[in-house]
Amino acid sequence: MLSLRSTALAALLAFLPGAALAAVLGYGAPLAEFAPATQAVLAGSGSPATAFYARFLDRYLVTDTPDRIHRLRYGAVTPEDRGALEAWVAAQAQQGPGGLARDAQFAYWANLYNALTVVRVLRDYPVTSILDLKRWPWNFGPWDEDLIKVQGVALSLNAIEHRILRPLFNEPRVHFALNCASLGCPNLLPQPFTGENLEAALQGALEAYLAHPRGIALEGEVLTLSSLFDWYRDDFPEGQDGLLAYLAAAAPEALGPSLRAYDGPIAFRYDWALNDAP
Numbered sequence: 325m326l327s328l329r330s331t332a333l334a335a336l337l338a339f340l341p342g343a344a345l346a347a348v349l350g351y352g353a354p355l356a357e358f359a360p361a362t363q364a365v366l367a368g369s370g371s372p373a374t375a376f377y378a379r380f381l382d383r384y385l386v387t388d389t390p391d392r393i394h395r396l397r398y399g400a401v402t403p404e405d406r407g408a409l410e411a412w413v414a415a416q417a418q419q420g421p422g423g424l425a426r427d428a429q430f431a432y433w434a435n436l437y438n439a440l441t442v443v444r445v446l447r448d449y450p451v452t453s454i455l456d457l458k459r460w461p462w463n464f465g466p467w468d469e470d471l472i473k474v475q476g477v478a479l480s481l482n483a484i485e486h487r488i489l490r491p492l493f494n495e496p497r498v499h500f501a502l503n504c505a506s507l508g509c510p511n512l513l514p515q516p517f518t519g520e521n522l523e524a525a526l527q528g529a530l531e532a533y534l535a536h537p538r539g540i541a542l543e544g545e546v547l548t549l550s551s552l553f554d555w556y557r558d559d560f561p562e563g564q565d566g567l568l569a570y571l572a573a574a575a576p577e578a579l580g581p582s583l584r585a586y587d588g589p590i591a592f593r594y595d596w597a598l599n600d601a602p
Contacts, residue, residue, distance in 0.1 A: 351482060354491035357475070360426040368423015372432050374516035376412045377439055380405060386601045387514050392536055394511040395601035396442065398449045406446050413439050417472040428519030430493055434501045435516045437484045440471050444481075445505050445598070453596045454505045496559040499552050500529035508538050508550065508595035527574070534575040538595065542579065547586055551594035564590065 356362070383405070384397045401409075416436055421429040441454075444466050448457050457466040467485075470478040479488075489498045503512035510533045517525055533539040533550070541548040553560060553567065561570045564587075572583035 351486040353487065355477065355483065355487045356492075357477070358421065358488045359492050360429050363421045363429055364423070364425060366422030368420070371424065371428055371519060372416055372419060372421075372435070374435060374518065376408060377435060377516050380409055380412075381512070381514050381516070385512060385514055387511075389601075392532075393507055393538070393599065394514070395599050396505075396512065397601045398442075398445060398598075399600070401446060406443075409439060409446075410443055413443055413472065417474050420475050422475070425519055426493075427522040430489070430495065430498075431517035431519055431522050433484055433489050434498070436472075437481060437489075438503050438512060440481060440484075441503060441505050444469075444471065451598060453598050455596050490556075490559065495526070496556075497526040497530050499556055499559065500533050501526055503599075505599055506595060507597045507599055508593070509599070510539075510552075512599070530574050534571060534579075538593075540571060540575055540579065540583075542582055542586075545588060546591060547583075547588065548591040548593055551592040554592040 384401055386395045386397060389395060413436065416432070416439075421432045424432060444457060445451065445454060451457060455465045458464070459466075459469060467482040468480050470480050472479055485498070485502060489495075489502075500510040501513075501517065503509050510529055513525060513529060515521070515525070539550050549571075553571075557567075560567050568583045568586055572580040575583060
């Protein structure tokens, strides 16, 4: 169960519109030095190694859950595997995205974000919500903490998401690639992203999220969407009709006509409880 502090924080986050959320979380200007075209021409050592990260996910990620929400067995992670994951993250940060093609760069940042999130949760585990992980009482979770350096630039989770991936790649499906260690979030996928699997993985993640009630729930005459579509409204097609058409194109076929025809109010919700497995 979420603590009283986490519950209040989750309620506040759920009702903040995107612009206000950006102000609260302190997004900065895009980090132009990490633009895909700039990084692609730099010297590099080929595709990032993901073998260890794939083994870690295979060992600790539970995907066959009754509610179809993937959960991580944080409590089962051995000290050796935790240290190895931290070492893998450090090695990826040391290597950087230089020399990679655009899709491989996206995969690099998405894997780094997701692995860093797991590392950060493990540092303070056990917790009931990622919102409990904060340096100061007024922080909203750990997202503004500088956790790594890539090419000499100190980066937080916020920086990776909001100063690199969102503004520099212009890919709204980024929101279904990143996992915030919460039940309301799109699933942490069992395989790392690669340049080769990126398109299929992104589209699969989007469709899986929209096929689950935490993504879309049309109950009677009330449409409820994940708060992701409220917080990041500017990343999706303009206007309610545009958003619903976008969702209808990727949602289960049976939902499509109802979404396209819907003209009522939209409610939003998000579950910040930790995606922990027994």
